[in-house]
Amino acid sequence: MIRWLIFVLAYIALSFYVLQALRTISKQPWWSWLYIAVSLAVMLNFIYQFTAGEETGRVLSIPKSYAFGFLLTMLTFNIITILFLFSEDIYRLISGLYQKLYGAEKQFGLPARRRFLSLLALGIAAVPFGALLYGMYKGKYNFKVLKYNLEFDDLPDSFDGYQITQISDIHSGSFDDRKKIEYAVDLINQQKSDVLLFTGDMVNNMTSEMEPWADLFSTLDAKDGKFSVLGNHDYGDYIPWETEELKSKNLEDLKALQKQMGFDLLLNEHRYLKKGEDKIALVGVENWGKGGFKKAGDLKKAASQINENDFKILMSHDPSHWEMEVIKDAYHYHLTLSGHTHGMQFGIEIPGWIKWSPVKWRYPYWAGIYKEMGQFLNVNRGFGFLGYPGRVGIWPEITVITLRKKALT
Incomplete structure (x- = not known):
């Protein structure tokens, strides 16, 4: 039970971080809601298949395989996006501290996230995301x-x-x-x-x-x-x-x-x-x-x-x-x-x-x-x-x- 709780918390944390990139590039809220819906569906399906699905235990059934495949696809997308966002956030943090210590404004604040970097992160992450989906749809029988x-x-x-x-x-x-x-x-x-x-x-x-x-x-x-x-x-x-x-x-x-x-x-x-x-x-x-x-x-x-x-x-x-x-x-x-x-x-x-x-x-x-x-x-x-x-x-x-x-x- 504890390991599932850790998994859920970690997955939600990763997804929330990526959500910030989506909010940076678009003012339309439906992008964010779509991402939230897909993320939750992938997570809940994975938990269901590996706890209460038709074949429990260590037998890797076809539904389990697809649950794992979709989770892997989503995690790959999230992790690649986060690598870009995290590097920018380090820069933002250093920049904010510098402005507080040496700038005219003594109140600490983070610079705004740059839309270009969010777009770049999501664009690069979309390549393996699409490839992994293609691999499940067509590649396995190519x-x-x-x-x-x-x-x-x-x-x-x-x-x-x-x-x-x-x-x-x-x-x-x-x-x-x-x-x-x-x-x-x-x-x-x-x-x-x-x-x-x-x-x-x-x-x-x-x-x-x-x-x-x-x-x-x-x-x-x-x-x-x-x-x-x-x-x-x-x-x-x-x-x-x-x-x-x-x-x-x-x-x-x-x-x-x-x-x-x-x-x-x-x-x-x-x-x-x-x-x-x-x-x-x-x-x-x-x-x-x-x-x-x-x-x-x-x-x-x-x-x-x-x-x-x-x-x-x-x-x-x-x-x-x-x-x-x-x-x-x-x-x-x-x-x-x-x-x-x-x-x-x-x-x-x-x-x-x-x-x-x-x-x-x-x-x-x-x-x-x-x-x-x-x-x-x-x-x-x-x-x-x-x-x-x-x-x-x-x-x-x-x-x-x-x-x-x-x-x-």
Whole structure:
């Protein structure tokens, strides 16, 4: 109860401060009343969804996600506006004190707030405000197909031109538009890749989240099959369970559902992809992540029955596994496929110019292709979304990788 009281008081204080900017730029009171109404609606909806809504507790339902998304949007607008207003108020305070101490007038008073700075503050704050709303309305389903050609000296000849489609982080519990997901599934199939690889987080927490979508994702097709691994959310670790048995059953149900959908789930094991006399070792580990994330992945076990000289593709959900274990392993993993970061669902990307997201401060390898010690990593930006129900600048991704034999020089 106390934390909610603190939240309400802090939110009202921020909103009241921003209200001063609105009153500075316009004499029309309806602007202020509109802002007050929207602010209150966002705050009350957030409190309702997280206290008395349909799904209480730690389950992040779709209404909760939107309540959080609207709150985030409003807070972003308020905080950016306040940064400008506060800097001006510091100037006003210093100016008022100076006039009292050294000016002709000895009565203390603050100079009037400048309309230009209030306009500038609100104008700049409106940009992320609009972007976050767009991200919830359109951005989360703005699917992009990203294509890469990767060259290898020791790629088996028969696999020259072999095409892989990778998807990751479906987070089916967040979906709210079947037609958009149908479009994305069709887009995946249009790539006509040789193999489809899914790198974890099929659900947010519970197998039941995927059940309404299982028939649709069952239509995914690749001639050499579709393979998957588990991500950190697939274990159900982020919600309370009445018993450990129910939690274990949830995981077993998810494994069974993936099988029904046609996925070959790799649990610290391998498969061989074959073309004539040539083959590639496809290795899949359970989740392994730094910073408190589950470390069920066992690379040694997964690779125990493959050859050191095999060409290897590793599926590992969390890119920190590649950073901390894979690239240092005695085996040479030619290509590792990961996801997990979502690119934070927020950032700026202009191909060939800039690629930035705040998530880079947590994960040095957070989106796209990287190469270290002669080994490649692709971090997929994710198919779905979680928490904030949208994407801004970092769009949902379908990755298509073509393997190429490096030409002799």
